[in-house]
Structures are given as structure tokens and as C-alpha cells.
Amino acid sequence: MSTATHAFTDSATMLRRQLRHMLRYPTLTLTAAGVPVVFLLLFVYVLGGILGSGLGGPSGGRDAYVNYVVPGVILMTAATAAQGTAISVAIDMTEGIVARFRTMAIARVSVLTGHVLGSLAQTLLSMAIVTGVALLVGFDPTAGFGEWLGVIAVLVLIIFALTWLSVALAIMAKSVAAASNMLTPLMILPMMGSGFVPTDSMPGELKWFADYQPFTPFIETLRGLLMDTPIGNNAILAIGWCTLITLGGYLWARKLYNREPTQ
Numbered sequence: 501m502s503t504a505t506h507a508f509t510d511s512a513t514m515l516r517r518q519l520r521h522m523l524r525y526p527t528l529t530l531t532a533a534g535v536p537v538v539f540l541l542l543f544v545y546v547l548g549g550i551l552g553s554g555l556g557g558p559s560g561g562r563d564a565y566v567n568y569v570v571p572g573v574i575l576m577t578a579a580t581a582a583q584g585t586a587i588s589v590a591i592d593m594t595e596g597i598v599a600r601f602r603t604m605a606i607a608r609v610s611v612l613t614g615h616v617l618g619s620l621a622q623t624l625l626s627m628a629i630v631t632g633v634a635l636l637v638g639f640d641p642t643a644g645f646g647e648w649l650g651v652i653a654v655l656v657l658i659i660f661a662l663t664w665l666s667v668a669l670a671i672m673a674k675s676v677a678a679a680s681n682m683l684t685p686l687m688i689l690p691m692m693g694s695g696f697v698p699t700d701s702m703p704g705e706l707k708w709f710a711d712y713q714p715f716t717p718f719i720e721t722l723r724g725l726l727m728d729t730p731i732g733n734n735a736i737l738a739i740g741w742c743t744l745i746t747l748g749g750y751l752w753a754r755k756l757y758n759r760e761p762t763q
Contacts, residue, residue: 548566572694590679620663
């Protein structure tokens with residue numbers, strides 16, 4: 501059996517392990533969806549009227565705001581799920597199962613790949629739940645079949661990027677609590693981008709940060725695909741950020757995982 505085939509087979513085994521965990525503990529998926537749903541309901545029903553009126557145009561108001569805010573909430577789901585992945589990896593690293601895996605004749609990268617692929621499935625399911633709730637509260641996308649395929653492709657790229665980053669941070673963390681706290685900024689970044697209000701409404705320094713941080717092109721690309729709004733160069737920036745974060749996170753995670761554990 502070739503090295504690539506061996507790694508693929510072991511990764512499939514680790515993926516089944518993660519999927520069994522997901523089925524055994526459905527609250528993990530519901531939690532990843534629940535936090536964004538709470539924010540969605542809060543911003544739409546409590547703040548949506550006033551925030552929607554600030555969008556301008558004859559279609560302003562709560563109905564316009566729900567269409568505006570949903571892409572940011574969907575990406576908040578990815579950030580919440582990444583935090584769950586970090587916790588799962590940290591548990592494996594601190595409770596001895598990884599030490600057991602190191603003694604077995606399995607491809608080392610398969611342990612991490614199983615977490616990443618399992619998180620991808622769990623995050624997409626959580627996003628489907630959030631999107632379903634959004635449709636119930638008035639979300640009205642104009643995307644056709646091709647645009648929805650583009651949405652899924654972009655979301656997969658973003659999930660891979662955030663998940664590999666979360667895996668690297670979890671391996672670096674010394675405890676489960678530390679791993680959880682390290683991912684908290686990811687949940688805040690959509691709010692500090694164009695997820696909840698246009699960046700033009702922000703003061704100078706914050707606007708600069710919002711315009712150049714990765715979540716803004718992520719959100720604007722999704723918004724453009726879902727609502728037929730201009731995307732500009734945001735898709736290129738989004739793909740660039742995803743490539744950079746994925747590659748950096750993967751190489752960092754692999755280096756940390758492959759080093760010999762300290763005694």
C-alpha cells in the first residue's frame with residue numbers, strides 16, 4: 501500500500517470516528533447553530549428596524565436588514581464551530597488518546613485530517629440549520645442554482661481555513677480552556693467587519709480594520725452570491741485569505757503535532 505493510500509485510508513477511519521462523535525453528541529451541532537441563531541433573532545427583531553432604516557433606499561427596514569445580516573451570521577456559525585473543533589482537538593491532546601495514536605502504525609496527519617473533515621460536515625449541517633431559521637424570519641435570497649453552488653464552495657473554503665487554524669491553536673494550547681478562549685476573537689471578527697453594519701458607517705481606524713480583515717471579503721462574497729449585490733474583488737481576496745490561512749494553519753498544525761512530546 502502506498503503512503504498516499506495509507507494516509508487516505510487512515511484519514512477515512514478518523515473521519516468515521518469524528519462522525520460517530522457528532523451523532524453521539526448532537527448538542528455540539530446544535531450549539532454551533534444555536535449561538536448564531538440567537539444573534540440572528542436579536543439583531544433582526546430587536547435592532548433590525550433601526551439598523552435596517554440606516555441601510556438607505558426605499559426598501560430599508562427590518563425586511564432589508566435580515567437580508568443584509570444573514571451572510572455575517574452564517575460565517576459566525578463557522579467561527580463557533582471552529583471553537584468546538586479546537587475544544588475537541590484539545591481534549592484528544594490532553595486526555596491521552598493522541599499518545600496512543602502515536603504508538604500505532606497510522607499516518608500521523610490522519611488524526612488531524614479526521615478532525616478537519618468531521619468539522620466540515622458538522623459546520624455545514626449547522627449552517628443549514630441557521631439558514632433554515634433565517635428563511636423562517638424573512639430571509640429572501642435571490643440566488644439561483646449556480647449561485648448556491650458558489651455559496652457552498654466559498655463556505656467550504658472558509659471552513660477549511662478556520663478549522664485548520666483552530667486545530668493549530670488547539671495543539672499549541674496547554675489546556676482545553678485555553679484552546680476554547682483562543683478562538684473567541686473569530687466570533688467577534690464578523691461583527692467588526694461588514695457582517696452587521698456597512699463599514700462606511702464606522703469611524704476611521706475601525707473602518708480601516710474592517711475593510712482589510714478577512715471576514716469582510718468573506719461576507720461580501722457570500723452576500724453578493726446570495727443577494728446579487730456587487731462583489732468586486734472580494735471573491736479574489738476571500739480565496740486568497742482562505743488559501744493563506746489554510747496553508748499556514750495546516751503547516752503549523754502538522755509541525756506542532758509531529759514534534760516529539762515533551763516529558
